[in-house]
Amino acid sequence: MTFTRSLLIAIAAMFLMLTGCRRNSPEADFWQWFQKNEASLFDFERDQRAVFDRLSAEMHKVDPSLTFEFGPKQGGQREFVISADGVRAAFPRVVSLASSAPPLPRWKIIKFRPRREPADIQFHGVTVKAQSVSVEIHPDGEKAALTVLIPGYSASQRQTFGGIAFLFLDQALGEFDVETHVGNVDVRAPLPDDSNAIPLEALPRAFDAAVLKR
Structure with missing residues (x-):
């Protein structure tokens, strides 16, 4: 195939136009x-x-x-x-x-939001101190299920306390682990027989140990 000079110039101009418009x-x-x-x-x-x-x-x-x-x-x-x-x-x-x-x-x-030392949270008019929160860890396939125990929990404010629980988990475990390695999350008030619950500040080490075992 023979290309004329004008055709070559047109092809070159089109190439320059296309590459120049590349975003x-x-x-x-x-x-x-x-x-x-x-x-x-x-x-x-x-x-x-x-x-x-x-x-x-x-x-x-x-x-x-x-x-x-x-x-x-x-x-x-x-x-x-x-x-x-x-x-x-x-x-x-x-x-x-x-x-x-x-x-x-x-x-x-x-x-992603990294792990940070848990701090007190005020959310939708409810204030919860980080030191008052404890967590239970349960097997959940390749992940770990968590029960977040919050003093003063009220079923009538389930969504608010659920939001507070996830904010605490986000602080303690970081965004990536919460979304990829945490399974089911329950939220309730602590009970006298919650012997397996650990303080929120101890959650990162216990969580890592639980996940690494799987």
């Missing part, structure tokens, strides 16, 4: 935006609401379920936590977004 991935676009706005993000306290609104909007371009947390400034760095907000379908986006981050010396990028 970055949503992850790449996000990190470009992040780098442009790094100063305001690092010092977000100066205009927290506006900064958080813009950041949320940019993360939702990657996936509507994505959310974030910032850690305090420590040694000239901040933690930037990328979370799926407990939505399993968005877990791959958390991984791809975190993995595609460029070098950012002032930031520590963390996939």
Whole structure:
């Protein structure tokens, strides 16, 4: 087949047009935006609401379920936590977004909400102290089922206490383990014969031991 000069020029022009129109991935676009706005993000306290609104909007371009947390400034760095907000379908986006981050010396990028020392929770008008909560661990196939024992639990506020229980588990075990290694979760008031219950602060080690046995 013989190509004329004009045809070759047309093919080359079409190739350049197609490659020139090729878009970055949503992850790449996000990190470009992040780098442009790094100063305001690092010092977000100066205009927290506006900064958080813009950041949320940019993360939702990657996936509507994505959310974030910032850690305090420590040694000239901040933690930037990328979370799926407990939505399993968005877990791959958390991984791809975190993995595609460029070098950012002032930031520590963390996939999923990490384990933290449990703190008291106030939710829908109910306050529960972390030290008052205990947990039972039960086999549940490849996972571990949990019964969260909360003093003052009321069946009439089942949804509120259920939300509090998951917030405590999220603190103690981290987002990834709660969504991937926790099976059924029950919530109730403690009983005198709950001899197998352990304090919430002891849950991470006991949970890891239970899951690793499977």
